[in-house]
Amino acid sequence: MPLYKTQTVKIYNSLSGEKELFNPIHEGNIGMYVCGPTVYSNVHLGNVRTFMSFDVIFRYLLHLGYKVRYVRNITDVGHIVDDVDEGEDKIAKKARLEQLEPMEVVQRYTVDFHEILNEFNFFPPSIEPTATGHIIEQIEIIKKIIDNGIGYEANGSVYFDVVKFNESYHYGQLSGRNIEDMLANTRELDGQSDKRNPQDFALWKKAEPQHIMRWPSPWSDGFPGWHLECTAMSTKYLGNHFDIHGGGMDLKFPHHECEIAQNEACTGQTPVNYWMHANMLTLNGKKMAKSTGNNILPREILTGESPFLSKAFSANVARFFMLQAHYRSILDFSDDAIIAAEKGYNRLMEAMENIKEVNASANSTLDISSWKQLCYDAMNDDFNSPILIAQLFEGVRFINLLKEGSATLTAADLEDLSKTLSAFVNDVLGLGKEKSDESHVEKMEGLVNMLIGMRNEARANKNFALSDQIRDQLLALGIQLKDSKEGTTFIL
Known part of the structure; x- marks a missing residue:
């Protein structure tokens, strides 16, 4: 029997502002869509945190025995900076600055994105569609919205009529905004825009002569609006009505609000049951921003090449650090915080090694069953990874008691403790042993052998x-020399 039959999951739904009992549309099957990156620069640490939150959610649902179709897109069309209606295309701007084809930019940063997520031990999504691969689907959705009287063409561009939509539906249901207030607070454009209302958003934009990325459509050579791609790709692979839609908190408005509106205008039904939003990551108490220099890239954590870090940290430690905060909480990154996380991570890994040395007994003095359910309770409560980690350290305490001989477990309970720790640490949280670099190991062995020779x-x-100094300094680094008749060897 799958675990989801015995576990009750609650999800905080941004649409209702409450934790709700999770009931998938189709029993045993889940459709989940998460907005992916716009690939015009290196993926930043805040993105990694958001995608990590949904990686853990994906992992836990799989652990419970659900069949999950996880769709996470790649935005490679190139959209306008800040909003799709004005300004310069992000990917085209990068291509112009670096004298590259736009798709060279896309390829470079898509590869970077995959490399970083692989380094941080992410599961790949079930499907990773690209916006450029779904232009036809986006055009078809625009046609339906126009046919339903909520889209209109103006000078080769097509816009979504928010006021017309609001006559039958509710624009602002996700973000809690009121359309009348939005219209009243929006600066008049003095007739310079093709929009009927300032809040209308682009479904299709006519490309200016200098715009590189363009496609033919019934209205003009142009490109789709930013919000449209996610509507097209989510519904193509998950249907018009699916279980979970996720993304960063910054996407709630206007992106996700517009997605809901487009779906309802096209199909007449709300697309998603549970909207989930991950919160932001700050650096030393301030918002991360390249413009102010208060910024750190994921790869810089791994190399230590950042003014904000005292040394390099492994991907496992960085992952453990991020999971110590709930996905809906703001998390502040600092050198002190990740150093503390490293100590916690090492304690956890040490305990998982120590449990292998513990012997079973005829009776149990620890309640493993209740502790195990507390681990599930933490994840069942809106995927509360920090509470889970606290429970895992209770498991660490159990192991220390067993090792000291002040507690005992039967063989069955000992196996249950070991399997539960492995399931939550490795499978759900995605933590594991550090990846060893064989070339680095060979270099270190060569260096130690050189010192033995000296x-x-x-x-x-x-x-x-000098002989004693070499021996003592190597010991301080955790390298023990062993002298024998055959010569000197070392133990790491």
């Missing part, structure tokens, strides 16, 4: 002070 030479010359 020590042997010092001993032959009766320079025992």
Whole structure:
């Protein structure tokens, strides 16, 4: 029997502002869509945190035995900076600055995105569609919205009529905004815009002569609006009505609000049951921004090449750090915080090694069953990873008691403790042993052997002070020398 039959999951739904009992549309099957990156620059740490939150959610649902179709898109069309209606296309701007074809920019940063997520031990999504691969689907949705009287063409561009839509539906239901207030607070454009109302948004934009990325359509050579691509790709692979839609908190308005409106205008039904939003990551108490220099890239954590870091940290440690905060909470990154996380991560990994040395007993003095359910309760409560981690450290305490001999477990309970720790640490949180770089290991072994040679030479010359200094300094680094008749060896 799958675990989801015995576990009750609650999800905080941004649409209702409450935790709701999770009931998938089709029993045992889940459709989940998450807005992916716009690939015009290196993926930033805030993006990694958002995608990590949904990676853990994906992992936990799989652990419960659900069949999950997880769709996460790649935005490679190139959209306007800040809004789709004005300004310069992000990908085209990067292509112009670096004298590249737009799709070279897309390829470079898509590869970077995949490399970083692989480094941080993400599961790949079930489907990773691209916006450029779904232009036809986007055009067909626009046609339906026009046919339903909520889209209109103006000078080769097509806009979504928010006021007309609001006569039958509710624009602002996700963000809690009122259309009348939005219209009243929007600056008049003095007739310079083709829009009927300032709040209308683009479904299709006619390309200016200098615009590189363009496609033919019934209205003009142009490109689709930013909000439209996610509507097209989510419904193509998950249907007009699916379970979960996720993304960063910054996408709630206007992006996700417009997605709902487009779906309802096209199909007449609301597209998603549970809207989930991950919160932002700050750096030393301030918003991350390239413009102010208060910024750190994921790869810089791994190399330590950042003025904000005292040293390099592994991807596992960075992942553990991020999961110590709930996905809906703001998380502040700092050198002190990740150093503390490293100590916690090492304690957890050490305990998982130590449990292998524990022997079973005839009776149990620890309640493993109740502890195990508390681990599930944490994740069942809107995927509360920090509470889960607190429970995992209760498991660490159990292991320490067992190792000291002040507690006992039967073979069955000991196996249950070990399997539960492995399931939540490795499978759900996605943490594991550090990846060893064989070339680095070979270099280190060569260096230690060189120092052993220097020590042997010092001993032959009766320079025992230098000999002892080499031995003691290696020991301080965790490298123990062993002298025997056959020579000197070392233990890491």
